[in-house]
Amino acid sequence: MLPYCRNEEMRSGIIVSGSFTDEQIKRYSRQIILPEVGGKGQKKLLASKVLVLGAGGLGSSAIAYLAAAGVGTLGIVDNDIVEVSNLQRQIIHGGNIGLSKTKSAEYFVRSLNSDVDVVTYQERFCADNAGKIIREYDFVVDGSDNFSTHYLINDACVLEKKPCSHGSILRYEGYVTTTIPQKGPCYRCIFKKPPPPGLIPNCQEAGVFGVLPGIIGTIQASEVLKYVLGIGELLAGRLLCFNALDMSFFEAGAEKRKDCAVCGDRPEITKIEQKNYLDNRPEECGL
Amino acid sequence: MTEELDLRGEVCPYTFVKTKLRLEELESGQDLIILLDDSVATANVSRSLRSEGHEILDLKAISGEVWQIVVKK
Numbered sequence: 001m002l003p004y005c006r007n008e009e010m011r012s013g014i015i016v017s018g019s020f021t022d023e024q025i026k027r028y029s030r031q032i033i034l035p036e037v038g039g040k041g042q043k044k045l046l047a048s049k050v051l052v053l054g055a056g057g058l059g060s061s062a063i064a065y066l067a068a069a070g071v072g073t074l075g076i077v078d079n080d081i082v083e084v085s086n087l088q089r090q091i092i093h094g095g096n097i098g099l100s101k102t103k104s105a106e107y108f109v110r111s112l113n114s115d116v117d118v119v120t121y122q123e124r125f126c127a128d129n130a131g132k133i134i135r136e137y138d139f140v141v142d143g144s145d146n147f148s149t150h151y152l153i154n155d156a157c158v159l160e161k162k163p164c165s166h167g168s169i170l171r172y173e174g175y176v177t178t179t180i181p182q183k184g185p186c187y188r189c190i191f192k193k194p195p196p197p198g199l200i201p202n203c204q205e206a207g208v209f210g211v212l213p214g215i216i217g218t219i220q221a222s223e224v225l226k227y228v229l230g231i232g233e234l235l236a237g238r239l240l241c242f243n244a245l246d247m248s249f250f251e252a253g254a255e256k257r258k259d260c261a262v263c264g265d266r267p268e269i270t271k272i273e274q275k276n277y278l279d280n281r282p283e284e285c286g287l
Numbered sequence: 288m289t290e291e292l293d294l295r296g297e298v299c300p301y302t303f304v305k306t307k308l309r310l311e312e313l314e315s316g317q318d319l320i321i322l323l324d325d326s327v328a329t330a331n332v333s334r335s336l337r338s339e340g341h342e343i344l345d346l347k348a349i350s351g352e353v354w355q356i357v358v359k360k
Binding site: 025 | 303304305307311
């Protein structure tokens, strides 16, 4: 039997127990030893395919922990270039100023864990490519930085029946929720409409506390791992809010809306069309 | 059929990780003989096996520096 890895170098490794190499047993020992994970759980992780939309602040921490845990395939979508101003919070891009964020993220993952296959999409996530990209994955992490893209990701996930962790941050506050297809509320059920233009300051106006995307992005990664492993309670129907100044969490319950435009009883949105997502101005600091 | 897992030369926590992985491959009710060369590792592995709900059928020193655990999955 082949070990649970995805490159030829590792496949030539010595299989010492079941289908794991000795290196894999050492690498993942602290999670294999967890009663809820075990070898079976580790195999699920190595077989899983997760898409991270945005390799910015939220994406950086999500990518780092998903790769470390041995998620077998990581898709990464971003069309930005690494700038020095990113490095205060986008922790995987050190030393890569001027490089595309997808390539920089790929280098980071490869240096961390060669079990992980990285698929990069150096393009803007839009109506034309949304369904095609999302379709290939088991779970989606929304680390985008504007409301239009949050709605686009949500609608594509609802229509493609994919679970998604949505995260968002600004200044010292962030929130995170998980949507499960055909169960509980989607992002549009919770946030029916985006706030009026100008109400939410953009990243340059408002700033962002550097650790904030680390905390929220890590919660998103935790949701992915629990979903793949089939353990614990997800943030489905729950909006978890965090304030780093108060160092407080609070939770708001959310329910599915019958009049939701995409998952309601009579949805207006039945396919992804760019006209529904024209306003892509960055208003938050996911990236 | 009783399987054997020789963990002499292994250290914690890999002794239990490898035990756990081998047990996952066995049918429920099947026995596994585990050989270890450290008394502390022997105590740790047997305690962890019990905590995960397995039954220790036998635990003994079979020579001056080798211990044997027989566990039922």
